[in-house]
Amino acid sequence: MILPYLNGILRFKDCPITWLLFIVNAFMMIATYGELMVAQDSIDKAMRDDYFVESQGSFYAQFISDHKNQYTPFMNELSLRALSGDADKVKLLGNLALRNDLFIKEAPAYPFKGDQVAKGWWLEKLDELGQAQQRHPSFLLGVSVDHMGLRHWLSYQFVHSGWLHFAFNMIFLFVFGCYLESLIGGLALLVVYLGSGMIAAGTFLLVNGPTSAPLVGASGAVSGLMALFCFLHWRVPVRCFYWLFIPVKGYSGFVYVPAWIIFFLWVASDLGGHLGSLPEFGGIAYTAHLGGEATGIIVGSLMFLLTRMRRGKSLDKDLPAAS
Amino acid sequence: MVIEDQYAQKTTKEDQSETGEVRHRSSRLRLASPLDRLAAVIVDLFLVIFPVSALVGAPFKREIMKALILQDETEFAFYLVMITLSSGLVVIVYQTLMVWLFGGTLGKMFWGLRVERLWKHRRPTFTAALLRSVFWLFDSLLAMVPHLAVFSNEKRRPFHDRVSDTVVVTIKNREARSPGIIEASFVHGVVAAFAVFMVIFLTFSSFDYYLDAKSKDPLVSSLEEDGSLCSSVGEAAEDWPTVDGETPDRLQVAMALFAAGEVAKSCLSAEVDLKLVREGEESPLAYLAQSFVHADNAELSDRYLARVCELAPDSDSCKMSEVVSLWTEEKWNEVESIFGALDKTQEHYIFVWAVRHYVRRGDFHLASKYLEKIEPRRGLGSFLGMQRAKAYWGLRRLEESRAAAAVAFETLGPAERIDLASWMCYEEVEASCQGVLQKSCQLLEKAVADSGEFLLDAKVALSYIKQNECRKGYGKSYDELARNIPLVPARRLLFAYNLRSKDQVAEGRQVLWELVNDSATEEEFREEARHLLVQWSTRAEDLEALRNDWAKEKQNQNWRKFGLHLVRGYFELGDYQRAFSVVEILGDRIYTDQKVGQQAILAAYHLGKRQEAWGLLQKLNPAAPAEDQSRRPASADSGEFEMIAQGLKKEFAGK
Numbered sequence: 003m004i005l006p007y008l009n010g011i012l013r014f015k016d017c018p019i020t021w022l023l024f025i026v027n028a029f030m031m032i033a034t035y036g037e038l039m040v041a042q043d044s045i046d047k048a049m050r051d052d053y054f055v056e057s058q059g060s061f062y063a064q065f066i067s068d069h070k071n072q073y074t075p076f077m078n079e080l081s082l083r084a085l086s087g088d089a090d091k092v093k094l095l096g097n098l099a100l101r102n103d104l105f106i107k108e109a110p111a112y113p114f115k116g117d118q119v120a121k122g123w124w125l126e127k128l129d130e131l132g133q134a135q136q137r138h139p140s141f142l143l144g145v146s147v148d149h150m151g152l153r154h155w156l157s158y159q160f161v162h163s164g165w166l167h168f169a170f171n172m173i174f175l176f177v178f179g180c181y182l183e184s185l186i187g188g189l190a191l192l193v194v195y196l197g198s199g200m201i202a203a204g205t206f207l208l209v210n211g212p213t214s215a216p217l218v219g220a221s222g223a224v225s226g227l228m229a230l231f232c233f234l235h236w237r238v239p240v241r242c243f244y245w246l247f248i249p250v251k252g253y254s255g256f257v258y259v260p261a262w263i264i265f266f267l268w269v270a271s272d273l274g275g276h277l278g279s280l281p282e283f284g285g286i287a288y289t290a291h292l293g294g295e296a297t298g299i300i301v302g303s304l305m306f307l308l309t310r311m312r313r314g315k316s317l318d319k320d321l322p323a324a325s
Numbered sequence: 326m327v328i329e330d331q332y333a334q335k336t337t338k339e340d341q342s343e344t345g346e347v348r349h350r351s352s353r354l355r356l357a358s359p360l361d362r363l364a365a366v367i368v369d370l371f372l373v374i375f376p377v378s379a380l381v382g383a384p385f386k387r388e389i390m391k392a393l394i395l396q397d398e399t400e401f402a403f404y405l406v407m408i409t410l411s412s413g414l415v416v417i418v419y420q421t422l423m424v425w426l427f428g429g430t431l432g433k434m435f436w437g438l439r440v441e442r443l444w445k446h447r448r449p450t451f452t453a454a455l456l457r458s459v460f461w462l463f464d465s466l467l468a469m470v471p472h473l474a475v476f477s478n479e480k481r482r483p484f485h486d487r488v489s490d491t492v493v494v495t496i497k498n499r500e501a502r503s504p505g506i507i508e509a510s511f512v513h514g515v516v517a518a519f520a521v522f523m524v525i526f527l528t529f530s531s532f533d534y535y536l537d538a539k540s541k542d543p544l545v546s547s548l549e550e551d552g553s554l555c556s557s558v559g560e561a562a563e564d565w566p567t568v569d570g571e572t573p574d575r576l577q578v579a580m581a582l583f584a585a586g587e588v589a590k591s592c593l594s595a596e597v598d599l600k601l602v603r604e605g606e607e608s609p610l611a612y613l614a615q616s617f618v619h620a621d622n623a624e625l626s627d628r629y630l631a632r633v634c635e636l637a638p639d640s641d642s643c644k645m646s647e648v649v650s651l652w653t654e655e656k657w658n659e660v661e662s663i664f665g666a667l668d669k670t671q672e673h674y675i676f677v678w679a680v681r682h683y684v685r686r687g688d689f690h691l692a693s694k695y696l697e698k699i700e701p702r703r704g705l706g707s708f709l710g711m712q713r714a715k716a717y718w719g720l721r722r723l724e725e726s727r728a729a730a731a732v733a734f735e736t737l738g739p740a741e742r743i744d745l746a747s748w749m750c751y752e753e754v755e756a757s758c759q760g761v762l763q764k765s766c767q768l769l770e771k772a773v774a775d776s777g778e779f780l781l782d783a784k785v786a787l788s789y790i791k792q793n794e795c796r797k798g799y800g801k802s803y804d805e806l807a808r809n810i811p812l813v814p815a816r817r818l819l820f821a822y823n824l825r826s827k828d829q830v831a832e833g834r835q836v837l838w839e840l841v842n843d844s845a846t847e848e849e850f851r852e853e854a855r856h857l858l859v860q861w862s863t864r865a866e867d868l869e870a871l872r873n874d875w876a877k878e879k880q881n882q883n884w885r886k887f888g889l890h891l892v893r894g895y896f897e898l899g900d901y902q903r904a905f906s907v908v909e910i911l912g913d914r915i916y917t918d919q920k921v922g923q924q925a926i927l928a929a930y931h932l933g934k935r936q937e938a939w940g941l942l943q944k945l946n947p948a949a950p951a952e953d954q955s956r957r958p959a960s961a962d963s964g965e966f967e968m969i970a971q972g973l974k975k976e977f978a979g980k
Binding site for chain 2: 003004053060063064076079080083084085086087089091092094115116117118119120122123246247248250253257263266267270271273274275276277278279280
């Protein structure tokens with residue numbers, strides 16, 4: 003395991019904007035946590051109800067079968083299997099259905115065939131679920147099919163789906179944010195952070211299309227900071243912490259690694275994740291990460307060109323080595 | 326094949342003739358530490374091999390996920406091979422190039438390690454580097470076990486180093502010595518243990534696989550693979566009677582089998598899904614079936630029942646749905662009038678439910694009437710055998726009942742066999758202690774001796790206690806029985822028996838009273854306790870004390886059931902006055918039990934209250950049988966009742 007450490011977490015006076023971003027994120031996490039738990043409980047409860055999930059799965063299978071052209075061959079195959087009586091596929095579709103906006107929007111008025119009692123029951127529960135989602139911070143502030151405006155491109159960056167998600171994003175915000183802030187200034191950092199987050203949301207919507215499941219988290223913005231840092235310190239050895247899972251002295255500590263290696267590892271993991279996962283299943287928004295990273299590179303390139311035009315020198319040479 | 330370590334045999338070969346440019350190995354080897362080598366591998370894995378493999382193999386990973394979800398074994402195998410090959414290729418290309426060009430991978434360089442030719446201070450040739458990386462991969466695929474040779478080989482050269490004639494050395498001050506005898510022996514032991522484990526594991530796995538493949542019927546296998554439909558329904562459907570020349574619907578067959586307790590709820594659910602999901606057809610029968618499938622969820626089940634009649638108000642399914650609702654409300658008279666109206670139905674599942682209903686309610690005349698309507702078909706044989714045995718018993722056709730039971734014992738599964746045996750044995754010993762010699766009691770005794778787990782069932786435990794009670798002096802002691810039966814209420818019951826056997830009847834009755842009023846106890850034990858409590862109150866004052874306690878209790882189901890026992894108790898003591906006074910308190914609640922209803926009429930008649938007796942008779946549904954007859958002996962001869970009822974009709978009818 004290798005993690006960039008750079009200068010670690012600096013004091014507030016050394017990187018006030020990074021701290022400010024952390025405080026806003028933490029405030030949002032604490033303020034929305036109670037509502038998040040309540041709403042999430044309602045959703046989890048509904049999704050644990052086999053009857054609800056199975057009914058939803060069989061109606062979703064019917065819907066896909068009636069709208070073959072709007073679904074991938076894989077989803078069509080799943081629908082075919084579900085309609086042939088494969089109970090596992092019915093359940094799987096039941097779990098995936100809530101991600102599909104078209105289905106959820108049309109379901110209440112759609113003339114589903116078969117079990118009308120199940121339909122009535124399911125629609126009632128779906129309505130309750132919709133109400134729970136209305137209270138869910140991720141659905142209120144995240145980017146989803148119902149919330150695609152620019153306001154949400156900003157707000158989604160400050161909402162997290164849980165403490166672990168929050169903790170990981172904040173660790174990397176401090177690692178890259180503190181360093182970059184001392185390098186490019188607080189205002190520039192803020193612009194890069196928010197800009198990367200917004201372009202990450204745009205990339206997600208462009209590649210994945212609008213989904214009912216909301217996009218949340220600071221990872222797109224943090225990816226932008228990481229990419230900018232790596233671009234500016236392309237060949238500079240940066241301080242990283244490593245631990246090799248060997249419980250013997252000498253096999254953990256700090257090491258200096260060129261920034262391009264960090265960038266390569268980060269992008270390879272996101273690109274591999276994106277290419278290796280099924281878009282229908284959701285999960286980590288790799289495309290948002292990639293959008294953030296592209297923003298970081300573009301901003302870095304612009305800074306490089308501007309600096310070069312102004313001084314005729316490489317920014318890289320002027321900058322102090324990371325330590 | 327064993328690749329000998331030539332270095333171990335010929336300690337130095339630096340004097341071998343080579344061209345002048347070659348730097349011969351003139352000093353001893355500075356062997357790399359195994360931990361450094363491990364650390365280098367970890368660095369390589371995390372920095373290069375995992376990320377690049379994830380990237381290269383991503384499209385295959387996506388296809389593997391699809392194949393897994395769609396259970397497409399061919400696609401899965403193909404893409405698994407592809408992802409393995411692509412990852413293997415990454416490993417081979419990376420290691421070969423790095424070792425050939427730089428004498429070590431990034432991880433090795435980081436830890437100051439180098440791969441060198443065995444005889445010279447030089448990087449390996451391309452061929453040697455390629456050979457080394459191929460065999461490194463091969464060693465890794467064998468759960469990394471061959472790599473353990475770094476702890477046992479004299480020059481710490483695992484298989485891939487020996488094949489390519491290379492050695493890993495350090496350029497830092499962290500050189501390792503050759504492994505000692507203990508270190509080497511330990512690793513040899515680990516490798517040998519691993520090999521033995523693998524051989525045993527593979528042998529057992531193959532044997533298991535062979536047995537599994539051999540035991541599976543091809544038809545069953547194909548049905549199992551095909552989906553979730555139960556083969557038992559399909560097999561029964563083939564042998565089912567046609568209705569108006571048409572083969573029966575699978576769902577109808579499944580409903581009958583489910584009603585008979587021959588298939589699980591999941592089988593019925595699968596048949597409903599076939600109808601509602603696959604065929605997308607609404608049908609009253611499918612909704613009725615859904616109400617059974619979702620019986621645990623009262624609200625949902627009620628919605629299905631309501632939907633049955635919305636869809637087809639005049640159908641047999643609608644009437645059956647009303648029966649199901651009335652069962653819940655315990656409106657037995659209305660249930661029975663609907664069954665009466667369904668007399669002409671062709672639906673087997675209705676007959677099966679009717680049989681179960683009437684046997685449970687103790688109306689064995691009607692039960693046997695419906696039994697005759699059910700044609701013997703595959704899948705229903707066990708049900709018919711069991712119910713015939715019970716119905717004949719109820720009709721006092723004891724020998725026919727025993728004969729039917731004897732046939733059923735041969736065909737029933739273990740659980741049903743013990744269920745029927747416990748029922749029969751209970752009835753036998755209730756009628757006479759000679760019953761312990763009957764086959765049912767012997768079967769029960771043997772089954773319990775073979776597996777004490779049967780005694781976890783309340784009905785079985787009760788029958789077992791009952792028959793043991795009949796073996797007085799020859800059976801087990803109460804303490805021994807209590808040790809055998811794990812159910813707590815059964816032990817409390819035995820404790821009461823034990824007290825009674827020591828002439829501490831009052832204390833025994835107190836234990837029973839507590840058992841009766843313990844709402845957490847299974848109903849079978851509470852009913853037995855009520856029965857015993859009244860039976861053990863042989864003196865009028867004991868019964869009176871019981872009546873006083875009962876009168877103070879909250880008027881609930883337990884109170885009503887106990888009241889019915891009190892009526893029986895007083896009636897059997899000939900105290901018609903008190904019997905009738907309890908009847909007056911119970912009111913219309915006595916009609917849930919036909920026998921008590923009859924006794925109430927007789928008591929009123931004997932007290933000279935002929936007008937009241939006629940009133941009771943008018944309210945008594947002649948079809949309403951004794952409650953909870955599943956655990957009670959069959960009704961006593963009701964000749965006297967018939968005679969008095971006729972007299973009352975003559976006297977009052979038409980007035």
